[in-house]
Each structure stands twice: as C-alpha cells, then as structure tokens.
Amino acid sequence: MKETTLRKKKIVRSQFATSLWLLIGGIIILGTVITFLTIRGIEQENRQLETFYEEKGASIITALEAGTRTDFRHNMGALRLQTLLEEMSTQPDILFLMATDANGNIIAHSNPNAVGSRAFSPQQLAELQPSRHVSWRIMEQGKEKAFVVYRDFRPFAPIDGRADMMPGSMGRMAKRMHRQELGCSKEEHTFRRKLFPPKGPAPVIYIGLDEKTFATAQKINREHAMVNAVFILLIGLAGFLALSWAQKARQSRRRMQTSEALANEVMFNLPDGLLVTDGEGRIAMLNDVALEQLNLVDSNVVGKSPSEALPECVARLVELTGGEELSEIEVECLGERGEVIPIGVSGSAVTLDDGTSIGYVYLLRDLREVRRLEAEVRRKEKLAAVGSLAAGVAHEIRNPLSSIKGYATYFGSRFDEGSEDREAANIMVHEVERLNRVITDLISLSRPSDLRRSETDLNALIKHCFGLIKQDAASHNVVLDMKNDETLPHLSVDPDRLSQAVLNICLNSLEAMPEGGTLAMNLSHTEDLVTLIVSDTGQGISKEDAVRIFEPYYTTKSQGTGLGLSIVLKIIEAHGGTIRVESQEGVGAKFIIEIPVSPVGENA
Missing domain, CATH: 3.30.450.20 (PAS domain)
Structure with a gap:
C-alpha cells in the first residue's frame, strides 16, 4: 500500500510539473505576442499623433497664406504678415511662428525682436530640407522643445516679370503687384521682395507647437497601451488557466468515468x-x-x-x-x-x-473447488501408495496362492463327492481365486493406463455391455433401458477398458436393486463432449458416501474390495474425461460420464 501511495504521489508531481511547464510556456508565448502587439499599437498611436500635429501645423500655414492673400487684395500698401504671426501666436499650444528666407534669415516672427536675425545655420537648413510638402521636426527652443511644422510659404505663384504667362486671377494679381510696387516704400519693397522673391527658393514658414502637449499625449498613449497590454495579459492568463483547468476537469472526469467503468467491469x-x-x-x-x-x-x-x-x-x-x-x-x-x-x-x-x-x-x-482438488490430490496420493504396495507384493503373493490353489484342488479330488472335506477344499479354491482377483485389481490400479485406442461405435459398445449383464439383470428382476444417439460419431477410445468401466458401474447398480428396478443408459453428445448417463432406481447413495466412493478401498458392501469405482475413475481420466455421481437415498443413483470427442491427455 505504501508503494501504491508513493506511485500516486509521483504521478501527481509529474502532472504538476507538466502543468507548470505548460503554464510557463503559455505565459512566454502570450507575453511575446502581447508585447509585439503593444509596441505596434504604440507606434501606430504615435504616428497618428504625429499626423494630427502635422495637420494642425499645416492648417495654420494654410490660414496664414489665406490671410496674406486677403491682405494683398484689400491693402496693397500694408502686408500684415508680422501682425498675423503675432496675433496667432497667442493661441494655446503655439510657442512661435516665423517666416525665413532661403538662407535661414528671419523675415517675420511672432516675437518682433527676432526679425532680422538668423534662425538656422546652413548645416541645419541642409538637414531640414524644406520643400512644398509639409515636414516636421522636434527642435530646441531655448529651454523648451517644440514640435515644428514647416514648408515653403506660397500664398500665390512667384513673380518673374512675365505676368501674362500666369493663368487666371493669379496672373491678374501679379500684374497688380507689379504696377503698385512703384508706389511702395523702400522698406515695404524690400519686405515684399524677401517674401515674394521673383527668382530662387521661396521663403519657409515654421509653426512651433508646444512639445510638452505632444510628449504628454505620447505618454498617455503609452500608459493606455501598457494598461491594455496588462489587462489583455491577465485576461489571456485567466483564459489559459480556465482552459487548462477545464481540460484537467475533462481529463479527470474521463479518468473517473474510465476508472468507474473499469472497476464495475472488474467487480461484476x-x-x-x-x-x-x-x-x-x-x-x-x-x-x-x-x-x-x-x-x-x-x-x-x-x-x-x-x-x-x-x-x-x-x-x-x-x-x-x-x-x-x-x-x-x-x-x-x-x-x-x-x-x-x-x-x-x-x-x-x-x-x-x-x-x-x-x-x-x-x-x-x-473454496469448494479447492477442497475438491485437495481431495483429488489425497486420492491420487493414496493411489500412488496402493500402486507402490501392489507392485511390491503382488508377485510375491501370487506365487504362493498358485501353490495353495494347486494343493487345494489336489486334496479336494482325494475326497468323495459331497463330503465335508471336499467342500472345504472347494471353499479354499474359491477364496484363493477371490484373493487372486483382488491382486489383479491392485495391479490394474497401480499400472499406467496404457490405452489401445481405435475408432469405436459407442452405441454398439453400450449394447454389448447390456448383452453381458442381461442374464444377471433378469435374475435381479431389473429392466434394461437403453437410449442410443444415432448421430454420434465414432470415437477414438480403448473399447476394452471403457467396457470394463461401464460394466463395473452396471454391476454395482444391479447389486443396489435386490428387489428389482430399472437400469438405464443414455447416450448424447455436443460438438466437444460425449455424455453417457448410467442411472438406476436402487437404494441410492448417501451424501457422505458419494464424496468418497471413488477412493481406493472405500466400500459400503460387506464383500466388496473398494477398488471397482477407483478403477473406473482411472479409466475415464485416462480418456481425458470426467465422472461424477448424483444420488438421493431411496430414489436411486446416476453416474454421469463425459468424454471429449477429440482425444486428449497423455494417451491421446
């Protein structure tokens, strides 16, 4: 029981270790997938945020260009770009607005004091590479950082002195600017030429948005992504554990059902x-x-x-x-x-x-079968002892018996017929012959049952046995009843030894019916066995005697040797068959012999 308990504990530990490794593997795979998805989500959120700020800056640039065109239409003498930059810089999240020429010099700035100064070095301009398309960079603006959106400032097409080549209203606007430049002040003329150069690169407009708002939004996005990742991870782990427990529950139920079915099958x-x-x-x-x-x-x-x-x-x-x-x-x-x-x-x-x-x-x-086998062992041990005794003394006894019989016969012939002496001699001869028969039975019981098998018709064999006891049956007023089995095939048996066994049973049955009765023999067969039932209507056998009637020297008759049924049992067993008795006192006895159709045993 201790070994069984240890085996159970080892199985439990093994299952726990397997489940633990599966859980760890699931956590690693799930964590890797969630990390990848979280990083990808953060990158997408950042791109969307960058696009939002970029579009916000582009909208401001577009508004400035629209304001510049409007001012140009209504007041050619006073372009209010500087004023527009100063006014728009007061809006929330805008740090600065400025316009520079192609060399990085500030033309207009939300801080008027910065006008005329240089905003970028040539190296920085080479890195920025402003163009007609909107771009953005994170730049240092004093102690602060700014999200700077920039592109070329083009409120309308540049003037090259060939206004007639410009289509529509843009051409007419250029012509008007060209005609009225003669009336402008020198300062305004210079400002115009910087802002709208007739040749060369266009000026660049820069919108500086507060980077703190952008960084805060990025931080919030990362926090939301991390919270979502942790939440999804917890849900995934909970789902994995739930699936694992559900699988274990199903396996446990299946094992329980299998164990229960197996236990019931074994039990019943x-x-x-x-x-x-x-x-x-x-x-x-x-x-x-x-x-x-x-x-x-x-x-x-x-x-x-x-x-x-x-x-x-x-x-x-x-x-x-x-x-x-x-x-x-x-x-x-x-x-x-x-x-x-x-x-x-x-x-x-x-x-x-x-x-x-x-x-x-x-x-x-x-234990009934065990007791039967024990009794069988004891019987065979007794048979072995009798066999050893018979083999040792039979020869020594038979020689003197032959001499005694010879002398008894000789002396009997010396006396007159009917005299007491001659009768005594005849009694001596008769007893010697009886003793000789006992010795013959002993020898038959002790020697191996070597069968001389031949194909035999059991119907004919039984009929022959009835023929041998016919006279004795008539003298005992016993009716013989025989039921043949016409479909019975011929069997490979020893007809002499089998006849000897059947005759022994029949003679015992005749002796059990001193006042007459019926002796019946019934033959039948199945695919594997041939059954011969010998029954009588005699005195029957008691339960105590029925258990021991096949033992050597056990007899209920005053003149019996107790070897007849022992020899019968030995002959039937030599054929690979069995014999048993069913009896009820005062009703009769029934001997049931079963012999296999195919020869089995040592003598097959």
Whole structure:
C-alpha cells in the first residue's frame, strides 16, 4: 500500500510539473505576442499623433497664406504678415511662428525682436530640407522643445516679370503687384521682395507647437497601451488557466468515468465475491457472485449494516474487522439447498493518500473447488501408495496362492463327492481365486493406463455391455433401458477398458436393486463432449458416501474390495474425461460420464 501511495504521489508531481511547464510556456508565448502587439499599437498611436500635429501645423500655414492673400487684395500698401504671426501666436499650444528666407534669415516672427536675425545655420537648413510638402521636426527652443511644422510659404505663384504667362486671377494679381510696387516704400519693397522673391527658393514658414502637449499625449498613449497590454495579459492568463483547468476537469472526469467503468467491469466479472463497505461500516457495493455465495435473495442491501443484510458467518467477521489487512479466514455458510459452502474471506482497507480510511474491501472466495482438488490430490496420493504396495507384493503373493490353489484342488479330488472335506477344499479354491482377483485389481490400479485406442461405435459398445449383464439383470428382476444417439460419431477410445468401466458401474447398480428396478443408459453428445448417463432406481447413495466412493478401498458392501469405482475413475481420466455421481437415498443413483470427442491427455 505504501508503494501504491508513493506511485500516486509521483504521478501527481509529474502532472504538476507538466502543468507548470505548460503554464510557463503559455505565459512566454502570450507575453511575446502581447508585447509585439503593444509596441505596434504604440507606434501606430504615435504616428497618428504625429499626423494630427502635422495637420494642425499645416492648417495654420494654410490660414496664414489665406490671410496674406486677403491682405494683398484689400491693402496693397500694408502686408500684415508680422501682425498675423503675432496675433496667432497667442493661441494655446503655439510657442512661435516665423517666416525665413532661403538662407535661414528671419523675415517675420511672432516675437518682433527676432526679425532680422538668423534662425538656422546652413548645416541645419541642409538637414531640414524644406520643400512644398509639409515636414516636421522636434527642435530646441531655448529651454523648451517644440514640435515644428514647416514648408515653403506660397500664398500665390512667384513673380518673374512675365505676368501674362500666369493663368487666371493669379496672373491678374501679379500684374497688380507689379504696377503698385512703384508706389511702395523702400522698406515695404524690400519686405515684399524677401517674401515674394521673383527668382530662387521661396521663403519657409515654421509653426512651433508646444512639445510638452505632444510628449504628454505620447505618454498617455503609452500608459493606455501598457494598461491594455496588462489587462489583455491577465485576461489571456485567466483564459489559459480556465482552459487548462477545464481540460484537467475533462481529463479527470474521463479518468473517473474510465476508472468507474473499469472497476464495475472488474467487480461484476470477478470469479470471486466482492464486498465493499464505506467508512461507517455500511455496505457500499456487492457483486452478483457474492450474492450467490451468501445466498442472498434480496439484492437491495446497499446502505445496510452487515448484521442486517449478511449471513451471520460473514457479518460478524466484517463487523469485527479493524483497519488492518485481513488475511484469508475460512468460514462456512449454507447454500441455497442447505449444503455447506466453505468461503475464504480476506480484506483490505481503502485509504486516501494521507492515510485516511474511507472503507474496506472484502474478497469472498468459494473454496469448494479447492477442497475438491485437495481431495483429488489425497486420492491420487493414496493411489500412488496402493500402486507402490501392489507392485511390491503382488508377485510375491501370487506365487504362493498358485501353490495353495494347486494343493487345494489336489486334496479336494482325494475326497468323495459331497463330503465335508471336499467342500472345504472347494471353499479354499474359491477364496484363493477371490484373493487372486483382488491382486489383479491392485495391479490394474497401480499400472499406467496404457490405452489401445481405435475408432469405436459407442452405441454398439453400450449394447454389448447390456448383452453381458442381461442374464444377471433378469435374475435381479431389473429392466434394461437403453437410449442410443444415432448421430454420434465414432470415437477414438480403448473399447476394452471403457467396457470394463461401464460394466463395473452396471454391476454395482444391479447389486443396489435386490428387489428389482430399472437400469438405464443414455447416450448424447455436443460438438466437444460425449455424455453417457448410467442411472438406476436402487437404494441410492448417501451424501457422505458419494464424496468418497471413488477412493481406493472405500466400500459400503460387506464383500466388496473398494477398488471397482477407483478403477473406473482411472479409466475415464485416462480418456481425458470426467465422472461424477448424483444420488438421493431411496430414489436411486446416476453416474454421469463425459468424454471429449477429440482425444486428449497423455494417451491421446
């Protein structure tokens, strides 16, 4: 039981280790996938945020260009770009706005003091590479950082002195600017030329947005992504654990169902009886074999105490059992017909891994077959002893008996016919012959049963045996009844030895019917066995005698040797068959011989 418990613990540890490694593997895979998706989501959120700020800056640039065009239409003498930059810089999240020429010199700035200064070095301009398309960079603006959106500033097409080549309203606007430049001040003329150069690169407009807002938005996005990742990870782990537990539950249910089905199959197909009691000592389970062994008519015994449902022979033993194992103890119970059935009872406690007892299992073994085999062993041992005795003394006894018989015959012939002396001599000869027959039976019993098999018609053999006892049967007023089996095939048997066995049984039956009766022989067969039943209507055999009639020297007759049925048993067993007797005193006896159709045994 300790080894079983250790094996169970090893299995549990192995299953736990496997589950742990599966859990770790699932966490690693799930964590990798979630990390990848989180990083990708953060990058997408950042791109969307960058696009939003870029479009915001582009919208401001477009608004500035629109304002510049409007001012140009309504007031050619005063372009208010500087004013527009100063006014728009007051909006939230805007740090600065400025316009520079192609060399990085500031033309207009939200801070008027910065106008005329240089905003970027040539190296920085080369890195920025302003163009007609909107771009953005994170730049240092004093102690702060700015999200700077920039592109070429083009409120309308540049003037190259060839206004007639410009289509539509843009051409007309260029012509008007060209005509009115003559009336501008020198300062305004210079500003115009910087802002709208007739040749060369266009000026660049820069929108500086507060980077803190951008960084804060990025941080919020990262935090949201991390929270979502952790949440998804927890949900994934919970789902994985739920699936794992559900799988374990299904496996446990399947194992439980399999174990239960296997236990039920084993229990109800055991050749022995099985009795199970629970922790309170009440009957929890009982198979059909146990019901039959204990001669229980009511099978509804589950939940009852042993004293209420079981025979006293077993109930007391079950109630007195402790928590330890019960070695096999033999008890005797009464069968359905009142016969005594020896039953071996053994038991063992059912315990959990922690040693807690939850019940008891009892195995009930029918010992009748064991007792029969033990009796068979004893009989064969006795036969072996008789055989050794017969082999040793038969020769030594027969020689003197031959001499005694010879002298008895000689002296009998010397006396007159009918005299007492001659009668005494005849009695001596008769007794010598009887003793010689006993020795012959001893020798037959002791020597190996070497059969001389031949294809034999059992119907003819039985008819021949009836013919031999016909006169004796008539003298005993016994009617002979024979039922043949016309479909019986010929069997490979020793006809002489088999006839000897049948005759021995028939002669015993005749002696059991001194006042007459019926002696019947019935032949039948199946695919594997041939059955011969010899029955009489004589005195019958008691139960005590029926158990021992095949033992050597056991006899109920005053003049019998007790070897006849022993020889019959030996002949039948030599053919691979069996013989048994069924009898009831005062009704008669029935000998049932079964011989296999195909030869078996040592003499096959």
